[in-house]
Amino acid sequence: MTKADVIAAGERLTAERKRAERAERIAETLRTKPANFHIVTDDAELPAFVERVREECRLQKDDVWFTRTFALFNNTLIKRKLAERGITIPDAQSLTVWDTETSGVDKMIDLTGGYSVWLPLLDEGYYVAYGHLTGEKQCTRSAALGAIAKFMSLASQIKSFHNAPFDLAMMLNDGLSPQGIRFDSLEGMRTLNDNEPTYGLKPLITKYKTAIGATGPDFTFEDLFAKESPMLHPIELVGIYAIWDVLKGWWLTKWEIDTLVATDKLATAYFEIAQYLTEVNVNIERTGFVIDLDELKALGDELRPKLEQAQADVIAAYGVTDPEFIRKMDRTINAAKITEWCEKQAKRIAKNAEARTKQRASITECEAAGKTTLKKYTNAVARLAELEAEELAPPDVEHAPLFIESFSFTTDNHLRYLIYDHLGITDRTKQIVKDKNKSRAVSKEVLERYYEEEEALAPLANVSAYEKLLGTYIDKIPNALDVDGRLHTQLDTVSTGRYSSKGYKGKPNDIRSGEVTDANYLATMRKLVDCGEKSVPKGTNLQNIPARSKEGERVRMTFVPPPGSVFLGSDLSSIEPRLQAHKMATVFGDEIFAEMYRKGLDPYVEFAATMFEVDRELCFEKAYKAGLTSIPFRKLTKDMFLAKGYGQAQEQFVKTAVKRGVTEDQAKRAYASFDEILPGFTTMVNASFAHLREHGWTATLWGQKRRFPEYRKNWRRLCEIMKRAGIRDKNDPDLSKKSYKLSPDLRTEFWQLIRLTGRDERAAFNHEIQGSGANVLKLCMIRSYYELTLGRGWEFPLTLHDEQKHAVPIAELTEEAVALYTDIMTNTVTLACPLECDTVIEPKWMQEIRAAEWDFTNRRPKAA
DNA sequence: TCTGCGTGCGCG
DNA sequence: AAAGCGCGCACGCAGA
Numbered sequence: 084m085t086k087a088d089v090i091a092a093g094e095r096l097t098a099e100r101k102r103a104e105r106a107e108r109i110a111e112t113l114r115t116k117p118a119n120f121h122i123v124t125d126d127a128e129l130p131a132f133v134e135r136v137r138e139e140c141r142l143q144k145d146d147v148w149f150t151r152t153f154a155l156f157n158n159t160l161i162k163r164k165l166a167e168r169g170i171t172i173p174d175a176q177s178l179t180v181w182d183t184e185t186s187g188v189d190k191m192i193d194l195t196g197g198y199s200v201w202l203p204l205l206d207e208g209y210y211v212a213y214g215h216l217t218g219e220k221q222c223t224r225s226a227a228l229g230a231i232a233k234f235m236s237l238a239s240q241i242k243s244f245h246n247a248p249f250d251l252a253m254m255l256n257d258g259l260s261p262q263g264i265r266f267d268s269l270e271g272m273r274t275l276n277d278n279e280p281t282y283g284l285k286p287l288i289t290k291y292k293t294a295i296g297a298t299g300p301d302f303t304f305e306d307l308f309a310k311e312s313p314m315l316h317p318i319e320l321v322g323i324y325a326i327w328d329v330l331k332g333w334w335l336t337k338w339e340i341d342t343l344v345a346t347d348k349l350a351t352a353y354f355e356i357a358q359y360l361t362e363v364n365v366n367i368e369r370t371g372f373v374i375d376l377d378e379l380k381a382l383g384d385e386l387r388p389k390l391e392q393a394q395a396d397v398i399a400a401y402g403v404t405d406p407e408f409i410r411k412m413d414r415t416i417n418a419a420k421i422t423e424w425c426e427k428q429a430k431r432i433a434k435n436a437e438a439r440t441k442q443r444a445s446i447t448e449c450e451a452a453g454k455t456t457l458k459k460y461t462n463a464v465a466r467l468a469e470l471e472a473e474e475l476a477p478p479d480v481e482h483a484p485l486f487i488e489s490f491s492f493t494t495d496n497h498l499r500y501l502i503y504d505h506l507g508i509t510d511r512t513k514q515i516v517k518d519k520n521k522s523r524a525v526s527k528e529v530l531e532r533y534y535e536e537e538e539a540l541a542p543l544a545n546v547s548a549y550e551k552l553l554g555t556y557i558d559k560i561p562n563a564l565d566v567d568g569r570l571h572t573q574l575d576t577v578s579t580g581r582y583s584s585k586g587y588k589g590k591p592n593d594i595r596s597g598e599v600t601d602a603n604y605l606a607t608m609r610k611l612v613d614c615g616e617k618s619v620p621k622g623t624n625l626q627n628i629p630a631r632s633k634e635g636e637r638v639r640m641t642f643v644p645p646p647g648s649v650f651l652g653s654d655l656s657s658i659e660p661r662l663q664a665h666k667m668a669t670v671f672g673d674e675i676f677a678e679m680y681r682k683g684l685d686p687y688v689e690f691a692a693t694m695f696e697v698d699r700e701l702c703f704e705k706a707y708k709a710g711l712t713s714i715p716f717r718k719l720t721k722d723m724f725l726a727k728g729y730g731q732a733q734e735q736f737v738k739t740a741v742k743r744g745v746t747e748d749q750a751k752r753a754y755a756s757f758d759e760i761l762p763g764f765t766t767m768v769n770a771s772f773a774h775l776r777e778h779g780w781t782a783t784l785w786g787q788k789r790r791f792p793e794y795r796k797n798w799r800r801l802c803e804i805m806k807r808a809g810i811r812d813k814n815d816p817d818l819s820k821k822s823y824k825l826s827p828d829l830r831t832e833f834w835q836l837i838r839l840t841g842r843d844e845r846a847a848f849n850h851e852i853q854g855s856g857a858n859v860l861k862l863c864m865i866r867s868y869y870e871l872t873l874g875r876g877w878e879f880p881l882t883l884h885d886e887q888k889h890a891v892p893i894a895e896l897t898e899e900a901v902a903l904y905t906d907i908m909t910n911t912v913t914l915a916c917p918l919e920c921d922t923v924i925e926p927k928w929m930q931e932i933r934a935a936e937w938d939f940t941n942r943r944p945k946a947a
Numbered sequence: 948t949c950t951g952c953g954t955g956c957g958c959g
Numbered sequence: 960a961a962a963g964c965g966c967g968c969a970c971g972c973a974g975a
Contacts, residue, residue: 627966725964834961
């Protein structure tokens with residue numbers, strides 16, 4: 084038996100054991116089916132099922148827990164705000180827990196084949212089957228979906244799911260129009276604890292079993308169905324599993340709601356904001372962008388020759404494609420590999436020589452004994468010939484093989500060789516980048532410094548810029564469109580509450596086409612299930628499409644509204660400093676910052692004049708642009724606020740300021756004067772640190788927490804070590820000197836703790852501000868969704884940290900519409916200082932036209 | 948061949 | 960002997 088045979092046999096045994104275990108679990112699941120679990124497989128049973136759902140809703144109206152819970156869903160500021168605008172979100176009247184079973188997990192393509200619901204007061208669960216591929220009797224799809232279509236579309240009937248965006252997307256694929264999907268027990272758990280190792284329903288139930296009061300089997304989906312679609316499995320088994328899921332979902336939902344109410348301001352975070360976002364997020368994901376493919380192709384065709392030209396320029400200047408250049412580069416870069424090869428080669432040669440000696444000995448022996456006809460003799464002769472034929476190059480650098488075939492502009496090591504070895508440019512990495520351990524950097528900002536002395540290197544800047552544009556966007560996007568021909572994205576929530584946006588994998592677009600009918604449904608399901616895992620790359624990150632370069636702008640301009648529409652977009656102006664101003668005013672009594680915003684002043688300009696001790700007139704951006712000053716004072720001041728907010732060191736700020744033409748002394752004085760002018764700022768930051776030390780978490784203005792699970796442990800240990808070294812606090816000027824009193828090990832630990840606690844402190848303060856900014860935009864998005872998307876049918880394709888975008892049918896783009904959009908941005912949330920925004924009309928993304936420049940009568944930009 | 952990681956760079 | 964927050968993706972390399 085070979086090793087592979089042994090492994091294969093082992094795998095067979097494991098698989099066999101797993102099958103046996105699965106069979107036992109399946110048998111147990113079927114054997115222990117609770118009496119209140121009902122599986123519906125006949126259209127005739129559907130009316131009775133629907134009546135039970137109705138009965139549950141009736142009972143909930145008189146139940147204390149439910150009426151109290153409905154109040155949580157109903158009494159929100161945003162709901163009142165919308166009511167003022169004449170938009171009604173119906174009051175919650177019921178809460179039931181649902182789940183769908185599907186052909187797969189492609190959110191644009193797969194279909195449901197069954198759904199389950201738990202009715203808490205009736206204490207019974209249902210599974211309705213219609214898409215199983217087992218040949219068993221089941222409901223017809225149209226009847227099964229029809230039974231719940233109305234209920235699903237009622238915003239007053241709150242539906243809870245675990246990972247609701249998935250189920251909502253699936254139901255949309257099935258032609259339902261769900262509303263009132265306003266509880267997600269996965270999102271609820273995130274609000275309760277952002278540090279769960281996993282948010283799967285089953286693991287959560289297992290982990291919090293005692294607190295939740297959960298019973299029942301712990302089986303996971305995989306335990307019963309391996310990795311197959313449930314549609315391939317018997318209805319009875321899937322049904323029991325699916326009902327357990329909604330029962331567990333109910334237990335989790337109830338426990339989460341009770342815990343949200345009992346814990347800090349978590350009910351605010353969930354009910355004011357999160358409850359509305361499932362529908363909003365799914366709507367944005369499904370809307371996507373129309374891409375002007377012709378334009379994108381034209382842009383690619385235009386940039387590709389430019390990229391080649393830039394490469395050709397570098398090749399012409401330095402001969403980086405010459406064999407001799409490549410050889411030298413290879414010897415340098417791969418010196419270690421080559422040494423290794425030489426050692427191995429020497430061994431190979433020695434081994435060969437040894438083998439030859441052995442064969443020769445054997446030949447001599449046979450000849451001496453006259454046994455030249457023996458097989459042993461002929462074998463030895465043949466083997467010797469083989470060994471002699473082996474051409475083994477000498478084990479030196481000269482003869483080592485080439486590890487690099489050609490020069491690559493995308494390989495940092497190659498650029499590093501060209502710049503530092505071939506050209507011998509002095510390494511200035513440490514003067515430019517902040518990482519002190521870094522050397523021989525080939526990043527954009529370091530290379531820029533080198534272009535000054537080595538002009539022929541300058542095309543490298545274009546090479547990397549064009550490569551990024553072509554590789555990440557221009558060439559990728561046309562192949563990343565989804566079934567509807569649009570470009571979509573996957574939105575997720577990150578630690579501060581902002582969205583992240585990314586590409587995703589899906590099933591091939593041609594897997595399903597045309598309308599799904601009862602006649603073709605099961606055949607379609609079969610195709611979807613057989614198609615297996617999703618594997619085609621689709622979509623893209625919509626939050627990092629270039630904007631700052633001319634070519635980048637042109638990529639954005641291939642993102643267009645659907646025919647007959649234009650974009651209406653708006654970004655909140657300086658939302659983070661305004662939130663800081665709000666906090667300083669309302670919590671710490673420092674009104675200076677907020678007052679500037681109230682007076683309509685540009686604080687950056689005002690603070691710039693004071694901090695840099697220059698004429699106020701020179702601090703406007705336009706003064707810099709007009710050349711009245713060579714120093715961008717406003718930009719520098721803005722950087723300082725950012726620096727302070729993120730906790731940047733003085734040294735770093737001074738470094739960038741000096742690069743922009745400020746004297747070192749002036750930069751230092753400006754940095755120091757920040758605290759004199761805005762004393763509330765440091766108070767605010769320190770209060771945040773104090774809160775972190777006491778609780779291990781910080782929260783946004785809307786109570787959304789971020790926890791730092793390691794912080795308090797690290798901080799306590801750090802305090803202990805500091806005490807031993809006689810260090811007063813982290814700001815002790817003799818910190819470094821005193822750290823030498825510690826043993827080497829303790830000193831290492833000390834500096835590590837300084838780094839870790841410092842990082843958490845900065846992130847914790849940042850969370851309060853950045854996270855609050857995310858809350859503000861989400862509230863704007865919620866209002867937009869109800870007022871514009873549901874209310875007026877305007878598509879909602881984009882959210883981007885502090886901005887959002889809708890597509891408006893051109894006939895509906897009135898001055899009132901623009902004013903409304905601005906109102907949504909600035910008056911959905913009220914702070915101690917006004918909010919401002921920049922609202923623009925965009926025939927294409929990035930082609931920005933202010934309302935004043937738009938001819939509303941003729942529905943086009945005013946003539947220039 | 949796949950996966951994880953470091954580096955670098957796109958965005959707010 | 961530290962000192963800028965939040966992301967995702969392309970690329971090359973190294974190890975499995």
